[in-house]
Structures are given as structure tokens and as C-alpha cells.
Amino acid sequence: MSKIKCAIIGSGNIGTDLMYKLQRSELLEPAWMVGIDPESEGLARARAAGMKVTDQGVDGLVPHVRADGVKIAFDATSAYVHKENSDKLNALGVMMIDLTPAAIGPYCVPPINLKEHAGKREMNVNMVTCGGQATIPMVYAVSRVQKVRYGEIVATVSSKSVGPGTRKNIDEFTRTTAGAVSKIGGAEQGKAIIVINPAEPPLIMRDTIHCLTEDAPKAAEIEASVHAMIKEVQKYVPGYRLVNGPVFDGHRVTTYLEVEGLGDFLPKYAGNLDIMTASATRTAEMFAEEMLAGRLSFDAAA
Amino acid sequence: MDLKGIQIKVHDMSLRDGMHPKRHQITIEQMQSISQGLDAAGVPLIEVTHGDGLGGASVNYGFPAASDEEYLRAVIPHLKQAQVSALLLPGIGTVDHLKMAADCGVTTIRVATHCTEADVSEQHIAMGRKMGLDTVGFLMMAHMIEPEQLVEQALLMESYGANCLYVTDSAGYMLPDDVSARIALLREKARPDTEIGFHGHHNLSMGVANSIAAVAAGARRIDCACGGMGAGAGNTPLEVFIAVCNRMGIETGIDLFKASDVAEDLVTPILDFPVRIDRNALTLGYAGVYSSFLLFAQRAEKRYGIPAREILLELGRRKMVGGQEDMIEDAALTMARERGVSAASAA
Numbered sequence: 001m002s003k004i005k006c007a008i009i010g011s012g013n014i015g016t017d018l019m020y021k022l023q024r025s026e027l028l029e030p031a032w033m034v035g036i037d038p039e040s041e042g043l044a045r046a047r048a049a050g051m052k053v054t055d056q057g058v059d060g061l062v063p064h065v066r067a068d069g070v071k072i073a074f075d076a077t078s079a080y081v082h083k084e085n086s087d088k089l090n091a092l093g094v095m096m097i098d099l100t101p102a103a104i105g106p107y108c109v110p111p112i113n114l115k116e117h118a119g120k121r122e123m124n125v126n127m128v129t130c131g132g133q134a135t136i137p138m139v140y141a142v143s144r145v146q147k148v149r150y151g152e153i154v155a156t157v158s159s160k161s162v163g164p165g166t167r168k169n170i171d172e173f174t175r176t177t178a179g180a181v182s183k184i185g186g187a188e189q190g191k192a193i194i195v196i197n198p199a200e201p202p203l204i205m206r207d208t209i210h211c212l213t214e215d216a217p218k219a220a221e222i223e224a225s226v227h228a229m230i231k232e233v234q235k236y237v238p239g240y241r242l243v244n245g246p247v248f249d250g251h252r253v254t255t256y257l258e259v260e261g262l263g264d265f266l267p268k269y270a271g272n273l274d275i276m277t278a279s280a281t282r283t284a285e286m287f288a289e290e291m292l293a294g295r296l297s298f299d300a301a302a
Numbered sequence: 303m304d305l306k307g308i309q310i311k312v313h314d315m316s317l318r319d320g321m322h323p324k325r326h327q328i329t330i331e332q333m334q335s336i337s338q339g340l341d342a343a344g345v346p347l348i349e350v351t352h353g354d355g356l357g358g359a360s361v362n363y364g365f366p367a368a369s370d371e372e373y374l375r376a377v378i379p380h381l382k383q384a385q386v387s388a389l390l391l392p393g394i395g396t397v398d399h400l401k402m403a404a405d406c407g408v409t410t411i412r413v414a415t416h417c418t419e420a421d422v423s424e425q426h427i428a429m430g431r432k433m434g435l436d437t438v439g440f441l442m443m444a445h446m447i448e449p450e451q452l453v454e455q456a457l458l459m460e461s462y463g464a465n466c467l468y469v470t471d472s473a474g475y476m477l478p479d480d481v482s483a484r485i486a487l488l489r490e491k492a493r494p495d496t497e498i499g500f501h502g503h504h505n506l507s508m509g510v511a512n513s514i515a516a517v518a519a520g521a522r523r524i525d526c527a528c529g530g531m532g533a534g535a536g537n538t539p540l541e542v543f544i545a546v547c548n549r550m551g552i553e554t555g556i557d558l559f560k561a562s563d564v565a566e567d568l569v570t571p572i573l574d575f576p577v578r579i580d581r582n583a584l585t586l587g588y589a590g591v592y593s594s595f596l597l598f599a600q601r602a603e604k605r606y607g608i609p610a611r612e613i614l615l616e617l618g619r620r621k622m623v624g625g626q627e628d629m630i631e632d633a634a635l636t637m638a639r640e641r642g643v644s645a646a647s648a649a
Contacts, residue, residue: 152361154628159418167421171396191360194393198418199621208628210361244635252361256632 003029004288005069007061007094009085010076011035011042011053013163013266014099014277018074019046020264021281027288028281031068034061058085065092066300071291072284075100078165079172090123093300095287097280098126101172107180109136110282111232118286123298125283128184130272131155131194131207132177133279134240138209138255139185141229142246145221147214151187153177154210156195158202161270170194187211205259205271206243213251222246222253236282237275238262303518306551311523313347313499314340314540316569317377318389320531321353322594323577326366330376336568337377340528341384343560345540347410349387350377353533353594354625355414356388356403357395362627363594370399374406385409389440391625392422397429404433413459414440414470416623417447420455424462431463438499439464442624445475445590449487456488466497466523471512472594472624474505474534474587478515489520499523502538504530505587507579509538510546517552528561529569534593535583541565582610589618598627602634607643 006028008015015033022030033046038055047053052068054060064070073089074097075082082102089096098105105124108117109132117125127133135153142148155177166173174192181190197203226246233240239260247254261267261274268274290296317333337348351370352358359365368376370388378386387410388403400411411430413423423439430437439459444452456467469484481500489498500516502509502525513524526543530536541562547554579587582600586593591614599610599617616633617626637643 150361154362154626156626156629164421167419168424170392170422171398171425174393174396193360193362193625195623195625196393196416196419196422197621197623197626198416203621206629206632208362208632210628212361244632247631247635254361254628254631256628256635 002292003027004071004291005029005031006284007032007034007070007073008076009034009058009073011040011046012076014076014273016042016045017265017273018076018277018280019049019051021277023049025281025285027285027292028072031070032061032064034058058088062088062092065089065094070094072097072287074280074284086124091300093298095122095298096124097283098124099276099280101129101176102126103128103176107184108283109133109180109184110236110279110286111137111229112140112184114283114286118290118296121296121298127276127280127283128180129173129177130157130276131173131192132180133275134205134207134257134259134272135209136180136185137229137233138226138257139181139187139211141225142211142213142222142253143186145218145225148187148211149214150189150191150212151181151185152191152193152210153181154193154195154208155272156197156203156206157272158205158269159196159198160202161205161266161272162196202267202269204269207257207259209255209257211253213253217248217251217253219248226255236278237271239268239271240275305517307553308517309522309553310517310547311346312540312543312554312556313349313387313523313525314345315349315525315527315537316529316531316540318349318351318353319533319537320527321366322533322597323531323536324572324574325597326353326364328367328572330368330372332572333373333377334380336528336564337384338380339564339568340561341381343564344556345384345561346555347387348384349389349412350374351388355391355395356399371402371406374403374408378407387412389414390426391415392426394625397426400426400429404435408435410436410438412438412440412468413464414442417441417444417452417455420458423459427459427462427464431465436466437464438466438468440468440470440501442470442472443592444469444471444484445473445480449484452484453487453491457491460492460496464496466499467492468499468501469516470501471503472592473590474503474508474593475590476512477508478511481512481515482519485516485519485521497522499525501525503532503587503593504535504538505579505583505593510543513538513543514546514550529565530577531569531573532577532593534586534596535579536577539565582614585611585614589615591618592622592624594624595627595630598630602630606634606638608634608637608641613637
């Protein structure tokens with residue numbers, strides 16, 4: 001079966017991990033790796049894996065998009081350059097999966113709204129944040145049972161897994177995640193907290209999801225919903241595990257999770273990064289399925 | 303030790319760190335009366351926010367009796383000489399909170415990170431400085447790393463624009479030599495016009511001794527709490543510290559008897575329990591655990607039947623840092639499961 005050709009923009013840790021995940025996909029083929037530093041290890045690794053590479057940024061990819069049939073691009077660079085990257089590639093009919101916090105397209109959390117996005121022919125979808133991918137499914141697991149008036153998530157990540165971009169603009173994480181807890185998770189109000197822990201050896205990502213329900217929580221239904229949702233996420237992040245809960249305390253429903261990565265390129269403790277690349281891959285596969293079935297194609301702008 | 307004639311600035315914590323033992327339920331009226339008492343006693347700087355800083359209102363840390371904005375707007379206009387500061391932990395609060403606090407009339411913003419993670423404070427420190435605020439970099443759990451490493455982190459905060467750098471003994475674990483080593487090296491490496499500060503907890507009864515050691519090593523800003531009202535066994539008790547400073551000739555500008563009246567007449571009566579070195583607070587200081595975890599561990603003990611002391615020790619083993627209050631119930635649940643103890647109640 002033919003596969004949908006993909007480009008990865010950003011040859012850092014995330015881009016490289018993504019490359020490994022795409023290589024395993026039955027629907028996607030990593031065709032191009034785009035970097036800006038000719039000395040980058042990521043570009044060398046991609047070249048060795050048989051991908052075409054450019055160190056000229058997106059402009060180095062643009063002339064080859066049509067000839068090489070690139071249909072999907074992943075942006076693993078930064079929020080600052082994402083819009084420009086997206087505009088250039090969208091104009092050529094390439095759909096964009098945004099792993100930066102730019103969020104110019106709608107949020108995508110695969111087990112909640114991926115199908116809807118594929119159906120709407122979105123040309124740019126945003127993967128929220130690592131904390132969002134890990135926790136919003138749990139908020140939704142409660143809100144699909146009954147009204148959640150307040151959802152709050154606490155994501156604790158190992159110091160080694162937090163890059164300079166996130167550190168420079170940590171407010172963007174809290175704001176974006178809080179917004180998506182409400183918008184996608186279905187809580188009336190959302191709050192997000194991130195804690196960075198420097199322990200050695202590094203701790204696996206931990207996530208705590210507190211929901212305050214409007215009426216007394218329907219414990220049995222919520223429990224079933226939470227377990228079903230965990231199974232959904234495990235389809236693309238096998239190390240997504242319930243540690244404790246759901247705890248019912250008055251109207252508070254709390255779930256304690258850990259997220260272990262696959263260890264493709266990023267270390268296993270960095271479940272926060274793995275869940276981003278895994279969610280992005282899952283998202284691309286859903287779009288690819290539609291494309292391969294002939295139900296979805298994007299035309300280049302005239 | 304001759305510290306005679308040294309002038310220092312004492313910064314009161316009772317209306318911020320003191321929010322922890324009060325489960326963030328200090329009322330607006332109590333905030334007003336205590337802050338006005340401190341103002342009249344000559345305390346130059348008073349911190350007012352949720353115990354976990356701006357934006358701390360949450361399930362995870364506790365919802366307060368009033369919002370940060372309500373507290374600040376109720377307190378600041380009534381003070382004659384004292385200024386008000388706010389604490390901000392990046393990851394919990396944002397620059398938006400900082401702007402709100404400045405709009406309320408806060409003159410000092412203290413940006414707090416775990417001692418190894420100073421680089422998450424760049425946007426907040428830079429903004430504080432840009433807005434002309436007295437901007438403090440506040441390195442928590444400073445006992446967990448060596449002085450050299452701590453200084454490296456502090457200098458990052460200085461490079462972002464902090465004009466004052468704090469060594470923060472969040473666990474009340476340090477002994478006077480630990481404080482001296484960190485403050486002295488920081489004093490040596492920081493720019494001469496950068497102020498150095500120390501924030502202590504009294505879990506090993508070292509609050510006053512550590513603060514004096516800090517002054518001797520070059521700190522000129524010292525955090526205290528009137529009546530000792532702070533997390534764990536409280537902060538360095540303000541009135542005791544002032545008395546010692548008076549004896550040693552360290553100049554604070556604070557009236558000892560007025561301050562001790564505020565402690566006795568206004569702070570002590572609002573306590574829900576005596577803030578003292580009980581076995582759990584002692585465990586914090588002994589094992590180096592974040593002081594704010596205390597009440598959470600006690601609640602988990604009631605609910606899950608695991609002694610608070612054992613939960614705190616487990617959190618220390620897991621190397622939990624400030625802000626990980628969620629891990630207290632999690633640890634208690636795991637410990638209860640492993641020991642075959644069932645929860646006290648499911649309701």
C-alpha cells in the first residue's frame with residue numbers, strides 16, 4: 001500500500017523522535033527533514049535513515065513539495081516561526097501538524113476530537129502542550145459523564161526533558177493548557193500548573209487531574225469512563241498508566257497518572273515529549289487514512 | 303560576632319507564608335488588622351498573597367478566602383509607611399498576575415523557582431524589572447544543592463534583572479554553616495549593588511540563628527513572620543528576631559514591643575492550631591521536605607491511615623519539590639495499597 005509522504009520541520013530531539021515513529025507507521029513515510037544548521041546531528045541522522053534533508057529551513061523544502069508529493073508536515077520548531085512555515089506549506093496544499101505552542105489552528109487531542117478535525121478538512125491543527133495531551137483526555141472522561149464546573153491539571157516533568165523554549169516562555173504552557181482543559185476537556189473553567197523536578201535519575205512524567213463536578217459525582221460511570229479513555233490513549237502511548245484514583249472526595253474527582261515514553265529517541269522518562277510525538281503521529285495517520293481512501297485532498301492555492 | 307550598626311530590611315511573611323497553616327483562609331479583615339499593626343510597628347515590607355503565590359488558588363494548593371486581588375486592594379491603601387510584596391511561582395502564576403499585582407500597588411515582586419530551575423523565571427523577572435518593581439529572585443529548597451551550583455542559578459536571575467537574590471530554606475533543613483556558605487559565596491559573586499536575602503523556616507528551631515548567620519555573611523534582607531505564622535513550624539519568628547537584633551545592635555527600624563503585641567494580640571488568636579515544632583514539622587526539617595506539605599500530609603493521614611511522618615519521609619525519598627502537593631495523596635494511596643490498609647472513608 002502506498003504511504004502518505006511527510007516532512008518534519010525541526011531536526012532537534014522532537015523531530016528526530018518523530019522520525020522514528022513515522023518510520024514504523026503503515027500509513028506515513030518520513031520523506032523530508034528540514035533544519036537550519038548543516039552541522040545538526042538530527043539532519044545527519046535523517047540522511048542516514050534515507051530521508052531527504054535541507055539545512056535551509058522551510059524555503060529549502062518548498063521547491064520539492066510537489067515533485068516529492070509531500071502531503072503532511074510536522075512543525076517541531078518554535079511558536080515564533082510557525083505561522084510563516086504553515087502559510088508557505090498550506091499554500092502548496094500541505095496540511096500542517098503544529099507541535100509548537102503557536103496554536104493558530106484548532107487544538108487536537110486525538111481520542112477526543114481527531115475525527116472531527118479530519119471531517120472538517122482542517123489545514124492546520126495544533127497539538128496543545130505535552131501536559132494538555134496527557135491530561136485533557138481525563139478531564140473529558142469526566143465531563144462526558146456529567147458537568148465539570150472546574151478542571152485543573154498538574155503536570156510534573158523531569159528537568160532534563162524541558163527544553164529552553166518552554167523554559168523561556170513557561171506562561172505559554174500554563175495559558176494554552178488551561179484554555180484547552182476548558183475548550184477541549186469540557187470543563188467550564190480550566191487551570192493548569194506545571195512543576196519541574198530535577199531529581200536524578202529523572203522521574204517519569206506525572207500528571208494529576210482534578211475535576212470539580214457540578215452535582216455529586218457518578219462514581220461508577222466516571223470510573224468506567226476513565227478506564228475506557230486510558231485504553232484509548234494507550235493505543236498510541238502504551239506507557240500511559242493510571243497510578244491512583246479516580247479518588248472521589250465530595251465533588252472532587254482526582255486521577256493520578258504517569259506517562260512513560262516509548263524511548264524511540266527520547267529517553268523513557270520523557271513521557272511528556274513522547275506523548276506529543278505520538279499524538280502528532282496518530283493525528284497524521286488519521287488524516288492519511290482519509291487521503292488514501294480518496295476522501296480528503298488539499299489543493300495548492302492558485 | 304560584631305554586627306553592630308548593620309542595617310537590614312525585615313520582610314514579613316505572616317500574610318503569605320502564614321496562609322499555609324490557615325489553609326489560605328485568613329479573612330480580609332484579619333489581613334487588614336495585622337498589616338496595619340505591622341505598619342505601625344515599622345515593618346518596612348509585608349508580603350500578601352495566597353500561600354503558594356499569585357494564582358495559587360487551586361484544588362491542588364487550596365482555594366483562599368479571598369482572591370489575591372481582593373487581599374491586595376484591601377490591604378495596600380491603608381498602610382502608612384510599609385510597602386507590600388507579592389510572590390510568584392512560574393508554572394503556577396503568570397505575567398498577567400504580576401501585572402495585576404503591580405496595578406494593585408505592590409512595589410516588590412518575588413519570583414520563586416526550585417533552586418535548580420532559575421531559567422523558568424526569565425520572563426517574569428524581566429517584566430518585573432521593566433515595570434520598575436523591586437524584583438527578587440527567590441531560590442527555593444536551597445539546601446538541595448551545593449553553594450557553587452546555587453550561586454550559578456542565582457546569577458541567572460541577576461542576569462534577567464533581579465536586584466535582590468534570595469537563599470530560601472523552604473524545608474527548614476539548613477544549619478547556620480549551610481546558610482553562611484551559601485550567602486557568603488553569593489555575596490562574593492553577585493554584583494555589589496545586588497542585595498542578598500535569606501528566608502528561613504523554624505522546623506529545627508534554627509530560624510533566628512540561621513538569619514543571624516545570613517546577616518553575618520552579607521545578607522541585608524531577612525524574611526520573618528510575625529508570631530512565626532508560616533508553613534511547617536513557621537518562619538523565623540519576627541519579634542524574636544527583632545529582639546536578638548536589638549541585643550546585637552543590628553538595625554531593623556522595627557519597634558519590638560509593638561511587633562510582639564501584633565504577634566500576641568492579632569496573630570496568635572487567629573491560629574487554628576499552635577504553629578510549633580511538632581513531630582511532623584520536625585520531620586520536614588530533619589528530612590528536608592517542603593514545609594507547605596505539612597497540612598496535606600496530616601489530612602492524608604486522617605483519610606488513608608498512613609502516619610503523616612511516614613508520608614513526609616516518603617516524599618523526601620522521592621525528591622519531591624515545592625508545588626508537588628498532589629503527590630501527597632498519591633503517595634498515601636500507594637502506601638495504603640502496599641500495606642493493605644483501606645481508606646478511612648470513600649466519601
